Ligand SMILES: Nc1ncnc2c1ncn2[C@@H]1O[C@H](COP(=O)(O)OP(=O)(O)OP(=O)(O)O)[C@@H](O)[C@H]1O
């Protein structure tokens with residue numbers, strides 16, 4: 001099993017409510033509520049740890065409410081390299097209705113300054129130059145207030161310079177900056193990538209063209225996801241489309257993070273591309289059936305994998321996928 005460093009610059013406590021139907025402007029009484037240490041990189045770390053990898057988590061945490069994170073990291077066996085900064089980590093509300101609609105209310109997060117960023121870079125340097133350095137680094141989620149795009153680029157350049165494959169999953173202007181940094185892997189969804197692509201990506205050919213452009217720009221693993229319509233993957237060995245199995249989607253919040261973790265799991269284990277993509281797609285479909293990340297130990301996980309459709313989109317030779 002591999003060592004992975006998962007960085008969440010703007011983590012969150014996710015407050016997930018299940019509601020029959022959300023009524024705006026009224027008192028809503030959810031049927032259940034759950035508070036969990038989260039944020040995209042933390043979610044990726046959860047999945048990888050459950051799959052048996054050795055995972056270190058880092059980023060910025062508010063020192064005033066870090067107890068639920070410390071507890072979750074202990075329970076999951078995650079090594080905690082988060083930099084504590086004054087203040088409270090944000091709380092993001094996830095309102096899931098019976099019909100499958102999910103409303104996310106994501107707070108801005110705690111302000112970060114240049115000293116905090118330098119402390120983080122020093123912390124990450126220590127991880128990267130340790131006797132057992134990570135075999136992959138993931139940076140996932142939005143940027144906290146005070147962390148400029150220049151600061152983000154500086155961080156990405158620094159991580160890239162270590163030579164460890166870097167995967168980035170973010171949105172908005174930070175996504176464009178990440179693409180320019182040429183990480184090893186990237187997985188925007190079709191809406192997040194539309195701005196960079198200069199077009200709506202509402203068809204498979206449009207998403208394939210965008211994924212090819214991403215790959216040609218120097219990104220080894222270009223992935224574009226589109227919810228239930230599946231995901232496109234372009235790398236040096238070829239191009240694939242995966243269609244997830246049909247499931248009842250009750251909470252899609254962690255689907256993308258589960259997918260990224262599933263891809264890394266396959267690549268780090270040097271599984272072939274089809275097996276890698278099938279596993280990641282089935283695991284992310286598993287995730288949308290409930291609150292939280294996907295569970296590869298679900299009783300019907302084999303069946304979910306069997307009902308995941310993988311299509312090769314080109315004629316090039318398939319070899320083992322590498323990170
Ligand atoms: N309704 C669904 N049914 C089956 N699988 C789904 C569904 N929604 C998402 N998935 C799976 O999850 C993967 C990622 O989903 P999506 O494209 O919504 O990513 P995302 O927008 O990054 O997710 P997130 O909500 O975590 O930010 C998809 O490629 C698919 O495999």
Ligand SMILES: O=P(O)(O)OC[C@@]1(O)O[C@H](CO)[C@@H](O)[C@@H]1O
Pocket residue numbers: 010012014038039040043092104106140141142143171253254255256257
């Ligand atoms: O505001 P960001 O950083 O873009 O997204 C944060 C977030 O919505 O992403 C995860 C799901 O992917 C949640 O755990 C978390 O609340």
